[in-house]
Amino acid sequence: MTVLQKKTDNPIEHLTPEDIELIGKELDEIRQGVVDSRGESDARYIRTVIDVHRKIELGSRAVLLASGFAPAWVVGTIGLSIAKILENMEIGHNILHGQWDWMRDPKIHSTTWEWDMASPAEQWKHSHNELHHTYTNVIGKDNDLGYGIMRVDEDQPWTPMYLGQPLWSFINACFFEYGIAAYDLELGAVIAKKQTGDPEFRRRAKQVLAKIGRQVRKDYVIHPLLSGPNFLSTLTANFVANVVRNLWSNSVILCGHFPEGVETFEKKSIDGETRGEWYLRQMLGSANISGSKAMHILTGNLSHQIEHHLFPDLPSNRYAEIAPKIRDLFQRYGLNYHTAPLPQQVGSAWHKIIRLSLPNGWLQNTTARNLPTQLVKLWKMTTGKPRVRRALLREQAALAAA
Amino acid sequence: MTATVPRPSSARPALRTLRDRALRWAELVTTPLLPADYLDLVHPLRAGADLRGRIEAVLPETRDAATLVIRPGADWRPHRPGQYVRIGIDVDGVRMWRAYSITSDLGRTDGCFTVTVKAIPDGKVSNHLVRRAQPGTIVQLDQATGEFCLPEQRPAKALFVTAGSGITPVMGMLRNHPELTDVVLVHSAPTAEDVVFGAELRQLAAEGRIRLVEQHTDTAGLLDAAAIAELVPDLAERATWACGPVGMLEALEEHWTAAGIADRLYTERFRPTVLVTGEGGTVSFTKNGTTLEADGATPILDAAEEAGVLMPSGCRMGICYGCVLPLREGAVRDLRTGEVTTAAPGDGVLVQTCISAAAGACDIDH
Numbered sequence: 001m002t003v004l005q006k007k008t009d010n011p012i013e014h015l016t017p018e019d020i021e022l023i024g025k026e027l028d029e030i031r032q033g034v035v036d037s038r039g040e041s042d043a044r045y046i047r048t049v050i051d052v053h054r055k056i057e058l059g060s061r062a063v064l065l066a067s068g069f070a071p072a073w074v075v076g077t078i079g080l081s082i083a084k085i086l087e088n089m090e091i092g093h094n095i096l097h098g099q100w101d102w103m104r105d106p107k108i109h110s111t112t113w114e115w116d117m118a119s120p121a122e123q124w125k126h127s128h129n130e131l132h133h134t135y136t137n138v139i140g141k142d143n144d145l146g147y148g149i150m151r152v153d154e155d156q157p158w159t160p161m162y163l164g165q166p167l168w169s170f171i172n173a174c175f176f177e178y179g180i181a182a183y184d185l186e187l188g189a190v191i192a193k194k195q196t197g198d199p200e201f202r203r204r205a206k207q208v209l210a211k212i213g214r215q216v217r218k219d220y221v222i223h224p225l226l227s228g229p230n231f232l233s234t235l236t237a238n239f240v241a242n243v244v245r246n247l248w249s250n251s252v253i254l255c256g257h258f259p260e261g262v263e264t265f266e267k268k269s270i271d272g273e274t275r276g277e278w279y280l281r282q283m284l285g286s287a288n289i290s291g292s293k294a295m296h297i298l299t300g301n302l303s304h305q306i307e308h309h310l311f312p313d314l315p316s317n318r319y320a321e322i323a324p325k326i327r328d329l330f331q332r333y334g335l336n337y338h339t340a341p342l343p344q345q346v347g348s349a350w351h352k353i354i355r356l357s358l359p360n361g362w363l364q365n366t367t368a369r370n371l372p373t374q375l376v377k378l379w380k381m382t383t384g385k386p387r388v389r390r391a392l393l394r395e396q397a398a399l400a401a402a
Numbered sequence: 403m404t405a406t407v408p409r410p411s412s413a414r415p416a417l418r419t420l421r422d423r424a425l426r427w428a429e430l431v432t433t434p435l436l437p438a439d440y441l442d443l444v445h446p447l448r449a450g451a452d453l454r455g456r457i458e459a460v461l462p463e464t465r466d467a468a469t470l471v472i473r474p475g476a477d478w479r480p481h482r483p484g485q486y487v488r489i490g491i492d493v494d495g496v497r498m499w500r501a502y503s504i505t506s507d508l509g510r511t512d513g514c515f516t517v518t519v520k521a522i523p524d525g526k527v528s529n530h531l532v533r534r535a536q537p538g539t540i541v542q543l544d545q546a547t548g549e550f551c552l553p554e555q556r557p558a559k560a561l562f563v564t565a566g567s568g569i570t571p572v573m574g575m576l577r578n579h580p581e582l583t584d585v586v587l588v589h590s591a592p593t594a595e596d597v598v599f600g601a602e603l604r605q606l607a608a609e610g611r612i613r614l615v616e617q618h619t620d621t622a623g624l625l626d627a628a629a630i631a632e633l634v635p636d637l638a639e640r641a642t643w644a645c646g647p648v649g650m651l652e653a654l655e656e657h658w659t660a661a662g663i664a665d666r667l668y669t670e671r672f673r674p675t676v677l678v679t680g681e682g683g684t685v686s687f688t689k690n691g692t693t694l695e696a697d698g699a700t701p702i703l704d705a706a707e708e709a710g711v712l713m714p715s716g717c718r719m720g721i722c723y724g725c726v727l728p729l730r731e732g733a734v735r736d737l738r739t740g741e742v743t744t745a746a747p748g749d750g751v752l753v754q755t756c757i758s759a760a761a762g763a764c765d766i767d768h
Contacts, residue, residue, distance in 0.1 A: 102710050107439075114434040115434060
C-alpha cells in the first residue's frame, strides 16, 4: 500500500470537486436526521448498557471471591472480561466522544466520565478525539497509524529493526491500555527529544501514574485481598480479564484503519481541505466489521468504523441505522465500502503487519520453493553492510514489480 | 456535676462520618466508578445520594393541570409553605430543570410532597409532566427554596392575588396555615373549569375560611389593579401575596407603590422578564473548548446547554446566582435591564448566565 496521492489507480480520480461537495452535503443531511431524532429510546439504550455492565461486573467480581474453585474462576473471568470490554468500548469510548452529552446528564457526560483504563480520560480525549479523528490516516499526523512504533506504509524505509514488528505488536496488543497511555503522553517523542523535564509533561505523567496506581491496586491488590485464601487465583483472573479486553480492543482498532485496502494520505493533501474532502478521507480511511448485533455492541459499534469516523459524536446505537444509507452513497459515487467479518479483518491487518515488517516485496517474492534462498537474502539484508542491503532491497522491489 | 450547654445529639454526624469513611474505602474497590454508582442501582433515594425523588402518582386537576405526588430522597428537608422546588426531569431523553411551587400539606404522613403543574402552550417540560409523566419515574431534585412565604408573625389580614398556575404557592400556604382567619383570594382563570383547585377553594369559601373572588377572564376580561382595589376596599390594611403573569405583577407593583404600601406586597415570578435584546455573538467556553453562536435574545445558559455543555444552573430567573461564571473577555447583556457588562482580557467578571445573552464575542471560563 502507498499513500493515495501516489497511487497509479487513484480510487477518487473519477470524482469532481462538485461530487465531493455533494457527498458532504448528503452526509450533513444524514447527520442532521439523527440529531433531530435523538430521544428517549436512545437515552434508555445507553442507560441500559451501563446498567448491564455494572451488574455483570458486580456479579463477576462476586463470583471471583470464590475463584479458588475452578468453575468460579472460569465464569468470573469470562464475566469480568465481557464487563471490561463493554465498559471500554460501548460505554467509555463513546461517552468520551461526547455521543451522549446531549442528554445533559452530568453522570453520563464526556467532561465527567472516567473509564477502566490506564490512560486518564482527559488525555485520551485529546490524542484520540482531537488528533486521530481530525488527521485520520494522514501519514506523519495521525499517530494512531502504527502508534509511532510500527512500519505502516511501504514508503517508510525498511530497517532490520522492523523484523521484530510482529512480536512487539503482539506484546503491545496484550498490554494495549498501557501502550495507549504511553502514546497519549507522547512518551516516545518526549524521550527522543529529551523533554522529560518539561513541567507540563511531568504533570501529565503524574496523572497517568496515579491512574495506573488506582487501577493496579484495584485489580491486583484489593480484589485479591477481598478473596482471602483465593488471593492468587483472583489476581490471575483479573490479569486474564485485562489481557482479554486489551487483545479485543486492539483487534477492533486494528480492523478500523489497518486492513489491506484502507487508504492513507499525504500530509500536504489536507492543506485547505474542505468539509466534503474531510468526509471523503474518513470514508476511504476506515473499514467496517460485519457481524451480529452482539458483536457490534462488544466492539462499541466501532464495527461501524466508517459511520463512526464520519460522525464521531452521534450516539453509537444509531450507526447501524444509517449504515445502509452510507453504503448506498459509496455505491453511487463508485467508492469501495470496506467491510468484512472480524476474523478476515483481523487476519488482513496482521498480514499487513507481517508484510511490512519485511523488506518491500519480500513476502510476495517468497514461495515454498525459493524460501531457503529468500531467507539467505533476508539474513544478508539484516546483517550485511548498508551497500549490500540497499542492493538487495532494490532487487526485491524490482522482482515484486515485475 | 457542671452545667453544660445542651448539644444536639452527635449520633447522626458520627454515623455520617463513618459512612463517608466507609465509602472512601469502598472507592478503592470500585474505581474508576464510585460506590454511589452501584448503590444507585438498588437505592437511588437513600441518604447520602444525590437528591432525587420518585413520582408516585400523577393526579389530573383540570384539563391542562396535574398534581405530581413525589417521594423525595432521604436527605430531603421539609419545605416552608409557599416555597418552590427545582425538578430535573428527562424529556425526550434530555435533562431539563424547572421550578414548581410545593402545594402539599406538611402534615402528610406518607413522606411525599406534591407540586401542581399547569401545561403552558409549547412548554416542553410542563406538557410532559402533565400529559406523559409516569409513576415510578425518578426525577432530580434540589432542596425547597424561595422567600414567598408568610412571616413568623402571621398577618391579621391577608390578600392573595393570583392568576393561572399562580395559585399553586398560595394553595401551599392555605393548606398549611389554617390559623389565617381573614383571607381574601382574588384568582383569575379563563373559565370556572380552568381554576386549579377550584373545588377545594370553593369549599374553603363555603366554610367561611376565605373570601374567594373568581375572575373568569374568557367572559369577564382581565382584572386590573384598580378593580382589585374596588373589590377589596380594606386593601391597605392587608399584607398581599401575588403570583401570576409578569404583566399582572408589574401592574400590582405600580398600584401598590402609588398607594404608598409597596412594602406590604410580596410577589413571586417564575420567569425573568426579557426586556432588552440585541446583537448576539460567538461564545467560547475556554476550559470546555466549545464555541457556539448565540443570538442576543437567548440566555447564554440555554445556548450552552443546547450545545451539550454541562452548565451550573439554579433558578433560571436571575435570583439564586447558581449559574454564575467568570467572563474573561467580551460583553454580555442583562436581558432584564439591557445593561451591558464588559470584561477586558484577563478579567473574571462574574455574570449570571441564565439572564445574560451574548452582546458580541465573549470568552467564558468554564
